[in-house]
Amino acid sequence: MADNIVWTPAERVRAAFEHRIPDEIPTFELEFQLAPELFGRELVTYKYDDNAFRAMSRLEQEKYIDDEADFFVKVYEELDYGIIPCYAPWPIDSWEYKFFVRCIRDRIGNTRYLGWHGDGTFAIPDGNQMYDFAYRMFDDPDGMKADAERMCVGAIEWNHKKKEAGIDVLLLCSDYCYNSGPFMSPDMFAEYITPYLARIIEAGRADGMWCIKHTDGNIMPIIDQMVDCNPHAIHSIDPMAGVDIAEVKRLYGDRVAICGNVNCALMQTGTDDEVRESAMYAINSAKPGGGYIFCTSNVPFRGMPPQRYKMILDIWRQNRKY
Numbered sequence: 001m002a003d004n005i006v007w008t009p010a011e012r013v014r015a016a017f018e019h020r021i022p023d024e025i026p027t028f029e030l031e032f033q034l035a036p037e038l039f040g041r042e043l044v045t046y047k048y049d050d051n052a053f054r055a056m057s058r059l060e061q062e063k064y065i066d067d068e069a070d071f072f073v074k075v076y077e078e079l080d081y082g083i084i085p086c087y088a089p090w091p092i093d094s095w096e097y098k099f100f101v102r103c104i105r106d107r108i109g110n111t112r113y114l115g116w117h118g119d120g121t122f123a124i125p126d127g128n129q130m131y132d133f134a135y136r137m138f139d140d141p142d143g144m145k146a147d148a149e150r151m152c153v154g155a156i157e158w159n160h161k162k163k164e165a166g167i168d169v170l171l172l173c174s175d176y177c178y179n180s181g182p183f184m185s186p187d188m189f190a191e192y193i194t195p196y197l198a199r200i201i202e203a204g205r206a207d208g209m210w211c212i213k214h215t216d217g218n219i220m221p222i223i224d225q226m227v228d229c230n231p232h233a234i235h236s237i238d239p240m241a242g243v244d245i246a247e248v249k250r251l252y253g254d255r256v257a258i259c260g261n262v263n264c265a266l267m268q269t270g271t272d273d274e275v276r277e278s279a280m281y282a283i284n285s286a287k288p289g290g291g292y293i294f295c296t297s298n299v300p301f302r303g304m305p306p307q308r309y310k311m312i313l314d315i316w317r318q319n320r321k322y
Contacts, residue, residue, distance in 0.1 A: 005022075007022055007023045007024065008110070008111040008112070009026060009080060009081065009082035009111060009112050010082055010083075010110060010111055010112050010113050010168075012024055012025070012026035012082050013026045013028070013082035013083055013113060013210075013293060014210075015290060016233070016257045016290060016291055016292055016293050017210055017232040017233060017257050019254065019257065019289075019290055019291045020290050021289065021290035021322050022290065022322065023321070023322060024320040024321055024322065025283070025287055025292055025293070025294050025316065025319075025320040025322070026082035026293050026294070027079075027080065027081060027082065027293065027294040027295060027313075027316055027320075028081040028082050028083035028084075028085070028115075028259075028293060028295055029081065029085065029295050029296060029299050029300055030085060030171055030173065030214060030235065030236075030295075030298075030299050031085050031087070031299040031300075031301075032075070032076075032079065032081075032085065032299070032300055033046070033299060033300060033301050033302045033304075034300045034302070034304065034306050034309060035075055037306040038306050038309075038310070039071075039074070039075050039078070041071065043068075043071070043072060043075065044068040044071075044072070044088060044089065045087045045088060045089065048088075048089035050089065061096070062099065065096060065099050065100050065103060066103045068088075068100070069100055069103035069104045069107070070103070070107065072084070072086075072104060073104055073107045073108055076112065077108070077112075079313070081112065082112060082113060082293070083112065083113045083114070083115045083168075083169050084104070084108075084112050084113070084114050084115065085115050085116075085171070086100075086101065086104065086114040086115060086116055086167065087116065087117075088100050092116065092158065092161050092162050092165050092167075093161045093164075093165065097165055098165050098166070101114065101165055101166035101167075102166070105166060113168040113169045113210065114166060114167050114168050114169065115167065115168065115169035115170070115171045115212075116162050116167045116169075116170070116171065117170075117171050117172075117173050118155060118158070118159045118162060118170030118171060118172055118200070118204065118209075118211075119155060119170075119171075119172040119173050119174040119197075119200065120151040120152050120153075120154055120155020120156070120158075120174075120196070120200055121148070121151065121152070121155075121172075121174045121193045121196050121197045121200070122148060122151075122174065122192055122193055123174035123175050123176065124175050124176065124177075124178070124183045125183075137184070137188060137192065141191075144192060145191075145192070148192055148193070148196050149196070151196070152196040152199055152200060155200050156199070156200060156203040156204075159200070159203065159204055159207065159209070160203070160207055162209075163207045163208065163209055167209070168209060168210060169209060169210045169211075169212060170200075170201075170204045170209050170210070170211045170212070171212050171214060172197070172200065172201070172211060172212065172213045172214060172231065173214045173215075174215065175214075175215045175216050175217065176189070176193070176215045176217065176219070176222065177215055177216060177217025177218050177219050177222070177238075177241065178217050178218070178241075179217055179218055179238075179240060179241040179242070180217075180218060180241075181217070181218045181220075181221050182217070182218075182219070182221055182222050186221050186222050186225065189222050189225060190225060193225075194225045194226075194228070194229060197213070197226070197229045198228070198229040198230065201213070201229050201230055201231050202230070205230070210232045210233075211231045211232050211233075212231060212232065212233045212234070212235050212259060213226055213229070213231040213233070213234050213235070214234075214235040214236060215236075216236060216238050216240075216241070216297075216298060217238055217241045218238070218241040218242060218243060219234075219237075219238070219241075219243060220243060223248070223251075223252065227252050227255055227256050231256060232256070232257055233256060233257035233258065233259050233293065234248075234252075234256055234257075234258065234259065235259035235260060235295070236259065236260045236261055236295070236296070236297045236298055237258060237259070237260035237261040237297070238260075238261065238297050238298075239260075239261055239263045239278065239297055240263060240264070240265050240297060243261075244285075245258060245260055245261045245281070245282055245285045245286050246281075246285035246286075249285055249286050249291075249292075253286075253289065253291055254291075256291075257291045257292065257293060258286045258291060258292050258293070259292075259293040259295050260282060260286070260295060260296075260297055261282050261286075261295075261296070261297045262275070262278050262279045262282055262294075262295070262296045262297060262312050263275075263278040263297055264296050264297045264298045264299075264301070264304070266278050267296065267304055267305070267308040267309065267312070268303070268304055268305070268308075272308075272311065275308055275311060275312065276311070276315060279311075279312045279315040279316070280315065280319070282294065283315070283316070283319050287319075287322075290322075294316045294320070296309075296312070
């Protein structure tokens with residue numbers, strides 16, 4: 001480790017992205033949905049009332065945004081996230097969102113990164129659309145590729161606006177896989193998703209943004225393609241789908257950072273010992289050599305026992321030193 005580095009949470013994340021060893025393992029989550037249980041009130045992301053907001057004067061709106069930004073910072077500083085999932089109910093190019101980000105930056109400076117969703121590739125269709133989607137790949141491949149191109153270009157344009165608004169990290173959250181494997185064959189994935197995902201990541205990198213590719217499920221049949229798209233990190237290395245974080249680290253840890261992967265199913269229904277074992281397996285498997293960010297295998301979701309999330313954070317704090 002370089003002696004002159006000031007190890008802020010953001011610098012720890014950067015070290016993970018760059019396959020360097022920081023002083024401590026960083027942590028973050030794609031979303032945090034347990035604020036009412038652990039902090040006594042909801043984040044603006046989940047409680048916003050647009051009609052009430054529009055009835056306010058401009059000064060009242062600014063005060064409301066500043067108050068919500070203040071609470072945002074208190075929550076994420078207490079959790080010690082290196083990346084704050086900076087979701088808010090206003091459009092990314094609106095004055096409201098830019099003001100929200102500025103209020104956060106005034107409080108945290110550059111000590112933590114700000115993240116926002118940024119994918120624009122096909123994801124698993126819902127049940128009502130799956131048959132149409134599958135038929136179309138065979139009946140209208142050119143139309144499918146035209147749609148993929150349109151989505152890709154749109155994502156790149158919006159991600160550039162996110163950079164202008166102050167976002168540092170793109171959270172690329174199109175889901176591709178069930179527990180049994182990807183929703184299309186690896187050959188089809190290479191045709192309809194991989195080239196577009198690669199372009200979105202390349203453009204994000206060109207804009208100076210970090211890129212984390214997320215998908216749940218069994219990614220092993222397509223993980224080589226995902227890594228070839230050159231994200232800085234992959235998330236969530238899903239243990240509920242049988243994906244082994246130790247094997248992913250062994251195969252790809254020199255090329256991409258690993259985010260994960262405490263088993264959310266066990267956090268919901270398992271025993272305390274099973275949760276501890278899952279957290280320690282993730283740390284012990286992915287920590288060596290750096291390139292690791294500790295988190296759950298999905299998100300701390302509504303209905304998860306909050307004490308379980310506190311438990312794994314305590315385990316992280318006890319074992320995060322390099």
